[in-house]
Amino acid sequence: MSDPSGPRPPRRVAMVTVHTSPLAQPGTGDAGGMNVYVLEVARQLARLGTEVDLFTRTTSAAQPEVVEVEPGVVVRHVAAGPYEGLSKEELPGQLCAFAAGMMRVAAHAPPGHYDLVHSHYWLSGQVGWLAADRWGVPLVHTMHTMARVKNVHLADGDEPEPRGREIGEAQVVEAADRLVANTEREAAELVDLYGADPARVAVAEPGVDLVTFAPGSQAAARAALGVPADAVLLLFVGRIQPLKGPDVLVRAAAELVRRRPDLRDRLVVGVLGGASGSGVRTPMGLDVLAERLGIADLVRFVPPVDRPTLADWYRAADVVAVPSHSESFGLVAVEAMACGTPVVAANVGGLPTAVGPGGLLVDGHDTADWATALGRVALGPETRATLSRRAAEHAQGFGWARTAGRLLEVYREALARPKDVSIDDAERIADVPRAVIP
Ligand code: UDP
Numbered sequence: 001m002s003d004p005s006g007p008r009p010p011r012r013v014a015m016v017t018v019h020t021s022p023l024a025q026p027g028t029g030d031a032g033g034m035n036v037y038v039l040e041v042a043r044q045l046a047r048l049g050t051e052v053d054l055f056t057r058t059t060s061a062a063q064p065e066v067v068e069v070e071p072g073v074v075v076r077h078v079a080a081g082p083y084e085g086l087s088k089e090e091l092p093g094q095l096c097a098f099a100a101g102m103m104r105v106a107a108h109a110p111p112g113h114y115d116l117v118h119s120h121y122w123l124s125g126q127v128g129w130l131a132a133d134r135w136g137v138p139l140v141h142t143m144h145t146m147a148r149v150k151n152v153h154l155a156d157g158d159e160p161e162p163r164g165r166e167i168g169e170a171q172v173v174e175a176a177d178r179l180v181a182n183t184e185r186e187a188a189e190l191v192d193l194y195g196a197d198p199a200r201v202a203v204a205e206p207g208v209d210l211v212t213f214a215p216g217s218q219a220a221a222r223a224a225l226g227v228p229a230d231a232v233l234l235l236f237v238g239r240i241q242p243l244k245g246p247d248v249l250v251r252a253a254a255e256l257v258r259r260r261p262d263l264r265d266r267l268v269v270g271v272l273g274g275a276s277g278s279g280v281r282t283p284m285g286l287d288v289l290a291e292r293l294g295i296a297d298l299v300r301f302v303p304p305v306d307r308p309t310l311a312d313w314y315r316a317a318d319v320v321a322v323p324s325h326s327e328s329f330g331l332v333a334v335e336a337m338a339c340g341t342p343v344v345a346a347n348v349g350g351l352p353t354a355v356g357p358g359g360l361l362v363d364g365h366d367t368a369d370w371a372t373a374l375g376r377v378a379l380g381p382e383t384r385a386t387l388s389r390r391a392a393e394h395a396q397g398f399g400w401a402r403t404a405g406r407l408l409e410v411y412r413e414a415l416a417r418p419k420d421v422s423i424d425d426a427e428r429i430a431d432v433p434r435a436v437i438p
Pocket residue numbers: 025026027028031032033034036237238239272273274303304305306307310329330331332333335
């Protein structure tokens with residue numbers, strides 16, 4: 001805990017989220033948990049008295065330069081490269097343009113306009129590093145995902161993250177005054193895999209909107225969504241990409257039907273989300289897989305939906321599967337549990353923290369193991385009722401206000417004890433001996 005008599009919290013934070021807009025629909029392309037995280041946290045910070053300017057790349061000519069989301073939360077679109085058609089992999093080439101755009105915005109503001117920079121994902125960390133240096137303010141950085149972690153948990157069909165990203169991440173780790181990890185496990189990974197100074201790593205668990213995602217009637221949700229009242233609904237929610245393992249659910253569902261042929265008439269496998277990155281071909285791939293396994297008629301693909309409808313899907317489900325190969329936290333798990341729906345999740349990354357007692361964890365991605373775990377929850381009314389109660393209780397601990405409160409503590413620490421480099425660096429640069437060309 002920080003000393004309450006310590007420095008005041010920042011008045012205004014520049015949040016950098018280069019590659020994906022907090023205004024984008026999550027669940028497709030590159031928009032996912034990070035978008036939700038950044039927007040929710042910004043809203044809560046503003047309510048606690050810290051204004052947030054969110055800098056993101058312009059991705060359409062129709063986007064206004066400035067969008068006020070609510071008092072104290074402003075999205076600033078920065079032109080850097082062609083609006084459309086740039087993949088995330090191509091964005092390292094636009095970071096200079098983006099940083100220049102940010103500098104131009106800040107040049108119109110009075111000196112000291114921003115007290116602190118908080119960057120999200122390594123691309124933004126590179127920009128935040130420069131902005132913080134230029135403005136003489138602390139840099140707080142959240143990785144969200146890390147190449148060195150992802151690369152040891154690759155799914156079939158996933159490309160390894162490039163070395164340039166690893167190097168870029170290591171530079172941000174070095175430059176940041178504070179690194180925010182989603183869980184203790186991620187904090188340890190920052191230290192062990194990137195050599196972060198443990199004193200500069202803080203944990204702030206992400207959250208969930210406990211108003212939108214709340215328990216409710218399964219029957220009413222099913223009626224609203226056109227899911228039969230007696231269905232056994234297994235649900236996947238997320239960006240469709242190999243890393244998220246939607247195929248694990250499809251295979252396990254086929255195995256359940258093999259074990260219990262009577263389920264054929266009742267089983268529904270919901271796959272909710274849009275294609276993302278290297279998973280662009282995957283919805284078709286999942287189709288083909290389901291066809292091959294003889295359950296194509298049981299799989300229902302649903303494009304990304306708004307959040308109240310998403311909450312209905314969670315309520316309608318008997319169990320939500322989170323079979324990711326790597327997951328820094330897993331907002332989907334907490335959202336499902338907040339709706340009182342138990343989760344069966346892979347025992348990776350932040351998922352044990354997110355799931356807690358509100359579901360089952362499965363080691364690995366073996367079809368038989370997943371079928372057994374999903375069957376235990378979906379077909380065992382007592383197990384489901386117990387887990388459902390625990391899930392709703394556990395999720396109560398994850399409001400976004402708690403995340404924002406913790407971030408404010410981290411900001412105050414960073415303002416109180418910024419990484420002391422500037423004077424030393426300036427002296428070192430001044431002292432560099434000059435070579436003379438003979
Ligand atoms: N999401 C959504 N609509 C969809 C699919 C996903 O709004 O169709 C949201 C979901 O509610 C969650 C986020 O996208 O808030 C995904 O976050 P998570 O941490 O599970 O995965 P990430 O995208 O960060 O890898």
